[in-house]
Amino acid sequence: TGSSRPQRLLKAVQRNAAKGDPQSVISAIDYFCRHSEWAMNVGDEKGSILDSVVSEVSPTTALELGTYCGYSTVRIARLLPPGASLITLEFNPDYAAVARQVIAHSGLQDKIHLVEGPSGDSIPKLKERFGITSLDFVFLDHWKDRYVPDTKLLEECGLLRKGSVLLADNVICPGAPEYLDYVRNNPRYESRYFQSHLEYTNVEDGLEKSVFLG
Ligand SMILES: O=C(NC/C=C/[C@H]1O[C@@H](n2cnc3c(NCCO)ncnc32)[C@H](O)[C@@H]1O)c1cc(-c2ccc(F)cc2)cc(O)c1O
Numbered sequence: 001t002g003s004s005r006p007q008r009l010l011k012a013v014q015r016n017a018a019k020g021d022p023q024s025v026i027s028a029i030d031y032f033c034r035h036s037e038w039a040m041n042v043g044d045e046k047g048s049i050l051d052s053v054v055s056e057v058s059p060t061t062a063l064e065l066g067t068y069c070g071y072s073t074v075r076i077a078r079l080l081p082p083g084a085s086l087i088t089l090e091f092n093p094d095y096a097a098v099a100r101q102v103i104a105h106s107g108l109q110d111k112i113h114l115v116e117g118p119s120g121d122s123i124p125k126l127k128e129r130f131g132i133t134s135l136d137f138v139f140l141d142h143w144k145d146r147y148v149p150d151t152k153l154l155e156e157c158g159l160l161r162k163g164s165v166l167l168a169d170n171v172i173c174p175g176a177p178e179y180l181d182y183v184r185n186n187p188r189y190e191s192r193y194f195q196s197h198l199e200y201t202n203v204e205d206g207l208e209k210s211v212f213l214g
């Protein structure tokens, strides 16, 4: 049988990006998605907003929900301060396998822990497994109907502290209405919407940044 889109995306990275150069991996994926096959990476326009929030937070410990091919994983990890790390959760083994190779090509593997399995199982184990007390930054980009339950789980597991920043992709397209309702009408969060466009298109989409107030 033929290759999958993630496998073709990986080939494009291996052909066109310089090994050990995260920016060239990002550019190779964006080029592939604009000129060959659209894929659900956060992309370059929303990616610039992601970059600015990560740079502002400068997290010691960051979490990503939904690795997919590792595009935003590389975007985040390339901006982490020395000694900081990114934990990324992915439950599809085929996507995880592609992501590991994309991450390896970028040279950022020492800053990234890719955990295979559903977030509902992995989140409760993060503290003991990685010796962390709390998360400074969380990027939500997995199934949109899981944003609320997983945010509640992060709270229940004591993984959020005063000032923890959540950044959610796709709050307009495909949309995460329950999540917007949850963070915007909850006194424990201070939320702000960053308007942008769906990756590689001119369809409206955006990111919601929510600071946990403790
Ligand atoms: O659907 C979108 N993203 C989903 C991401 C899923 C990835 O995350 C993984 N994943 C999912 N749930 C979990 C989980 N836990 C939950 C289950 O236990 N635990 C661990 N990993 C999980 C999947 O295996 C994938 O790797 C999307 C769509 C469009 C889109 C817009 C317009 C269109 F026309 C078409 C598409 C644009 C976007 O930017 C998008 O992010």
Ligand SMILES: [Mg+2]
Binding pocket: 040, 041, 042, 141, 169, 170
């Ligand atoms: Mg997305």
